[in-house]
Amino acid sequence: xxxxxxGGAANGKSRYAESLCMRAAxxxxxxAAMQPYGAEGEKRITRHRAMREGKGFETIExxxxxxxxxxxxxxxxxxxxxxxxxxxxxxxxxxxxxDPVERVLSGVDALCAQCETLIVVTNxxxxxxxxxxxxxxxxxxxLGTINRALAVRADTVVELVAGIPIAVKGELPI
Amino acid sequence: MxxxxxxxxxxKKEYARSLGFTDADFSTDVSDGKPVLYDLETIxxxxxxxxxxxxxxxxxxxxxxxxGVIPLDRSEREWREAVGRLCCALAKEATAVxxxxxxxxTVLKGKLPCISD
Numbered sequence: 001x002x003x004x005x006x007g008g009a010a011n012g013k014s015r016y017a018e019s020l021c022m023r024a025a026x027x028x029x030x031x032a033a034m035q036p037y038g039a040e041g042e043k044r045i046t047r048h049r050a051m052r053e054g055k056g057f058e059t060i061e062x063x064x065x066x067x068x069x070x071x072x073x074x075x076x077x078x079x080x081x082x083x084x085x086x087x088x089x090x091x092x093x094x095x096x097x098x099d100p101v102e103r104v105l106s107g108v109d110a111l112c113a114q115c116e117t118l119i120v121v122t123n124x125x126x127x128x129x130x131x132x133x134x135x136x137x138x139x140x141x142x143l144g145t146i147n148r149a150l151a152v153r154a155d156t157v158v159e160l161v162a163g164i165p166i167a168v169k170g171e172l173p174i
Numbered sequence: 175m176x177x178x179x180x181x182x183x184x185x186k187k188e189y190a191r192s193l194g195f196t197d198a199d200f201s202t203d204v205s206d207g208k209p210v211l212y213d214l215e216t217i218x219x220x221x222x223x224x225x226x227x228x229x230x231x232x233x234x235x236x237x238x239x240x241x242g243v244i245p246l247d248r249s250e251r252e253w254r255e256a257v258g259r260l261c262c263a264l265a266k267e268a269t270a271v272x273x274x275x276x277x278x279x280t281v282l283k284g285k286l287p288c289i290s291d
Contacts, residue, residue, distance in 0.1 A: 007240070008238055008239070008240020008241040008254075008258060009240035009241075009244070009251075009254045009255060009258050010240055010254060010255045010256075010257070010258020010259050010262070011240055011258050011261075011262065012262050040248065040251070083244075123241065124241045124242075125241065125242055125243050125244075126241075126242070127181070127241035127242050128241060128242020128243060129182075129242075130242065130243070132243060136243060139243075140243065161179060161238070161271075161273060161282055162177065162179060162258075162261040162262050162264070162265035162271060162282070163261075163262035163265050163266065164265055164271060164282045164283055166282060
């Protein structure tokens with residue numbers, strides 16, 4: 001079972017995704033793709049950690065290459081988030097740029113095969129009407145392609161708006 | 175209080191008018207007693223908005239600002255975060271939440287409101 005959770009920043013995606021996990025099979029793995037850059041990143045990570053505390057998640061930090069990740073057991077995994085994973089697969093620290101689409105999708109496919117339930121959090125980065133530098137536009141396009149491909153694979157797609165879940169595909173699990 | 179969300183130019187004010195409110199009911203002042211508050215996303219840039227005062231409004235119109243590329247500017251990121259969290263909190267308290275897309279209202283919570291409410 002694959003559930004895709006999308007929505008704008010600060011709309012309650014993480015909270016909702018975690019509540020989905022709590023209803024799904026143990027063990028529960030939290031797959032963190034966000035690289036902690038600076039104080040602001042740390043703050044976000046601290047906030048998410050506090051939300052997960054006591055919920056029985058084992059956290060696995062991994063920024064790229066989910067295709068070769070072996071989960072310790074079969075259960076539920078929450079991958080957060082595709083926006084970070086896509087950026088990590090696309091841009092490396094030396095400034096080189098590569099196509100992230102296949103790597104992100106094969107990573108999700110590999111996880112899906114190892115989980116009873118996989119919950120994936122993403123965001124819609126194409127909706128601000130701003131024009132960006134070509135590399136950023138390429139990122140937007142890649143993430144759009146990935147989101148569409150994930151939605152095809154997903155049993156359920158949920159958008160969060162002001163903390164309220166909306167079914168985009170399938171029925172709301174909760 | 176009814177929370178009305180939507181992108182820029184999606185038809186939030188037009189929808190408020192369709193409920194029977196007139197332009198004289200609209201304001202960007204949180205505590206002037208007028209029933210419709212609009213541009214909440216802009217108001218929170220400058221003012222620390224008292225949450226209780228917001229709950230006294232009949233309609234609150236707020237633009238959705240959380241989608242799109244994460245801004246490079248830190249204050250812009252914090253602003254998106256603040257608007258998003260405020261809307262989550264308002265949605266919890268609201269009797270109804272309506273999202274306007276291409277001028278079409280969709281109900282996210284409660285029932286479509288009417289003027290007599």
